[in-house]
Amino acid sequence: MIFNTFLKETKELMREGRVRIAFFIVVLLLGIAVWISARQYQNVNEQYESATATERGLWDNQGEKNPHSAAHYGTYAFKPKYPLSLVDQGVDKYAGTSIFLEAHKRNEAQFSAATDQTGLARFGDLTPDFILLFIIPLLIVLLGYNSFTKEREMGTLTLLKSQGISNWKWMLGKWTALFLPIFTITLLLFLFAGILLSSLKDFGVFNWGSLFMMLLVFTIYYMIFTNIVLLISAMTKKSGISLVISLCVWIVTCLAAPKAASNIAESKHPYPTRQEFAANVLKDKKEGLDGHNPWSKEAKLLEQEVLKEHGVDSLHQLPFNFDAYRMQKGEEHEAEVYFKHYNYLKDQYTKQSKVYRSLAAISPYLPTRFLSMSIAHTDYATHWDFADAAEEYRIATQKFLNDNFAQNSEYGNWRYQADAEFWKTLPKFEYDPPELNAILSRNSSNLWIMGVWLSASFGFLAISIKKI
Amino acid sequence: MPFRGKRSRKTTTINLLLGFIEPSSGSAFINQLNVHENIKATKRFLAYIPENLMLYPNLTAIENLDYFSGIAGKKLSKSQLVDFLEESGLQSDAFEKRISSFSKGMRQKVGIAIALAKDAKVLLLDEPTSGLDPKASNEFGLLLQKLRTKGVATLMATHDLFRAKEVATHIGIMNGGQLKQELVAADITLQELEKAYLNTMEYKELVL
Numbered sequence: 001m002i003f004n005t006f007l008k009e010t011k012e013l014m015r016e017g018r019v020r021i022a023f024f025i026v027v028l029l030l031g032i033a034v035w036i037s038a039r040q041y042q043n044v045n046e047q048y049e050s051a052t053a054t055e056r057g058l059w060d061n062q063g064e065k066n067p068h069s070a071a072h073y074g075t076y077a078f079k080p081k082y083p084l085s086l087v088d089q090g091v092d093k094y095a096g097t098s099i100f101l102e103a104h105k106r107n108e109a110q111f112s113a114a115t116d117q118t119g120l121a122r123f124g125d126l127t128p129d130f131i132l133l134f135i136i137p138l139l140i141v142l143l144g145y146n147s148f149t150k151e152r153e154m155g156t157l158t159l160l161k162s163q164g165i166s167n168w169k170w171m172l173g174k175w176t177a178l179f180l181p182i183f184t185i186t187l188l189l190f191l192f193a194g195i196l197l198s199s200l201k202d203f204g205v206f207n208w209g210s211l212f213m214m215l216l217v218f219t220i221y222y223m224i225f226t227n228i229v230l231l232i233s234a235m236t237k238k239s240g241i242s243l244v245i246s247l248c249v250w251i252v253t254c255l256a257a258p259k260a261a262s263n264i265a266e267s268k269h270p271y272p273t274r275q276e277f278a279a280n281v282l283k284d285k286k287e288g289l290d291g292h293n294p295w296s297k298e299a300k301l302l303e304q305e306v307l308k309e310h311g312v313d314s315l316h317q318l319p320f321n322f323d324a325y326r327m328q329k330g331e332e333h334e335a336e337v338y339f340k341h342y343n344y345l346k347d348q349y350t351k352q353s354k355v356y357r358s359l360a361a362i363s364p365y366l367p368t369r370f371l372s373m374s375i376a377h378t379d380y381a382t383h384w385d386f387a388d389a390a391e392e393y394r395i396a397t398q399k400f401l402n403d404n405f406a407q408n409s410e411y412g413n414w415r416y417q418a419d420a421e422f423w424k425t426l427p428k429f430e431y432d433p434p435e436l437n438a439i440l441s442r443n444s445s446n447l448w449i450m451g452v453w454l455s456a457s458f459g460f461l462a463i464s465i466k467k468i
Numbered sequence: 469m470p471f472r473g474k475r476s477r478k479t480t481t482i483n484l485l486l487g488f489i490e491p492s493s494g495s496a497f498i499n500q501l502n503v504h505e506n507i508k509a510t511k512r513f514l515a516y517i518p519e520n521l522m523l524y525p526n527l528t529a530i531e532n533l534d535y536f537s538g539i540a541g542k543k544l545s546k547s548q549l550v551d552f553l554e555e556s557g558l559q560s561d562a563f564e565k566r567i568s569s570f571s572k573g574m575r576q577k578v579g580i581a582i583a584l585a586k587d588a589k590v591l592l593l594d595e596p597t598s599g600l601d602p603k604a605s606n607e608f609g610l611l612l613q614k615l616r617t618k619g620v621a622t623l624m625a626t627h628d629l630f631r632a633k634e635v636a637t638h639i640g641i642m643n644g645g646q647l648k649q650e651l652v653a654a655d656i657t658l659q660e661l662e663k664a665y666l667n668t669m670e671y672k673e674l675v676l
Binding site (some may be wrong): 001004005007008011012015016154155156158159160161162163164165170 | 531534
């Protein structure tokens, strides 16, 4: 009976013009979106490769130079584009792609794609995630809104009942007929993406496990939508009403709830403004040691401490260049200040995420979005991770340079120049995004919420079907 | 044994036999089984053709028959399906056509094929001949007589006295939910039947 109903529903769907057109449009859009994203991914990756190589080349070949000058000369940390961003772009467009690493200062990631675009960028791009998250649920609504109401309206319901239909199997047949075409599209897209990504050269950290996990997340998302749409169709008497209610649910779930969630999160745990943030950092920086200023109170204190520690009475008698040592101490203080203030930002961000996560219960869109972005390494948490890694590298680089300065020159010698070969010994910046397991355990609440949505919506559907 | 009379609650009677509504008092029986207590079991014997039989417009006659007999738990081969449609008298060039192009008479033939495929022992018909042209109505009558010879008990609610006299063995006249008269079709003429019908209706008006 399940298979019968599935076959019959599928035949009916395939013979309806609106279904064929809707399917055609969605597949076409997906094809275009994947094609555009794949090209963009390749482009960005090439840029990343060449920028990383060029920047390192500049660093390595800066010639003989004072290490602290090199610290001000600086270098860049580039954020790689991750393969699965092909499927979900996440916040990549708004997050910067490179961080300038220099002495005394922690810089923000710059050069986000959005800043290179006009105001039109606000309207969004045609990306696979847009279609996966918004358009396919809409397709489910369009295909399924009249699944049960049409039987009522056509009058076939009485005949079915007189044939002794089992409501449960009937529903399962309809469910499969609605879900399977959606699943097929999704599966094809992911397969296509997988093949495309594994055929690209230098495809980075792509693994099929993550892709499969993403497929699973979207599959559950569509199952939830299938349940909801069929539930509405089973509970309403008229197709028109069913369509309107389903569309309302779609609007609330996909459009209203996410916006409301970010507004609530933002108003509950606001970020400081850029000016406030900069002023706070400056204030704290001034309270501590400035590596360039030997006459400040903190510098004098440090001087006495170091002299006492080494049991000498003049800075010239120290076995290292005290200027460079002070520079490093100043650097450490500044790093601490940045750490504190960025931690505050991160705290706010974590709190916002918590609000999001608790609001994820109101819309299955939210947990799906978060999971998919996390798995694709395009979420904000990964961006934070990257920024933190870059900062760590910056601190390590400063120490590397200051130590060289301190050990190879004596106090007061600012004319010291490091060897031209020295720069090459600086380790390269490496950033590995979190592993799939770490991502999943970080998102365990989202997984739970999706599970609850799935089972609750299916439970309600099973109950409502008995009353038809 | 057809019933008739406006607002006679004949559809209600059929719905009771189908188990779609609960009886407020008394019970309906099919094959000695109480319908209300054996909703699934009694459905096995039943076939029902509503006044305006609706099938899936985008499916062909064969596909509709296949689906509905599948719901009843029968798995039929293509040739069996074709046989049932032929038996129901549907012209063979319509087998592969979509129902959306079918007339009411043609849809009812598919309905009969569904009943045949189910091997139903009881056939419930609600106004099957209303809206049929005389030829289609005649064909339908012949079909019912053929089913009778196969041992199918038929309950037909109708206003068509002529068709009732033609196909029925027993005729009951219902009014306001009550069976007012029972007649054996072979014992009366069409004129007598009409008179009996009109008398019952007038009786109702007298009461009112």
